[in-house]
Amino acid sequence: MSAAAWAFVLAAFFAGLGIGFVLWGRRERVDLDNALAQKEDLREFLTHNPESPQPGALITGGRIALVIAAALVITGVILL
Numbered sequence: 411m412s413a414a415a416w417a418f419v420l421a422a423f424f425a426g427l428g429i430g431f432v433l434w435g436r437r438e439r440v441d442l443d444n445a446l447a448q449k450e451d452l453r454e455f456l457t458h459n460p461e462s463p464q465p466g467a468l469i470t471g472g473r474i475a476l477v478i479a480a481a482l483v484i485t486g487v488i489l490l
Contacts, residue, residue, distance in 0.1 A: 417486030421479045428475030435468030 411419075442462055 412489070414486045414489035417482045417489060421482035421486060424475045424479035424482065428472040428479060431468050431472030431475060433472075435465045435470075435472060438468060439465035 442465065
């Protein structure tokens with residue numbers, strides 16, 4: 411398998427990983443907000459205090475994976 415083919419395979423892997431993490435993070439954020447909205451004390455829901463970093467971390471990791479995928483696609487095109 412050539413270097414360009416490997417770059418495209420890795421790019422597809424990181425693109426799938428990135429999209430999955432972004433979607434997972436968004437779902438986590440919605441689930442967390444829905445769980446907080448069911449509580450009688452809505453202060454935590456309205457002020458988002460204390461902060462929950464998990465959904466944001468998943469979305470950030472997904473964006474990083476998408477940047478890596480884009481770099482690998484560019485590398486694959488250059489190697490062709």
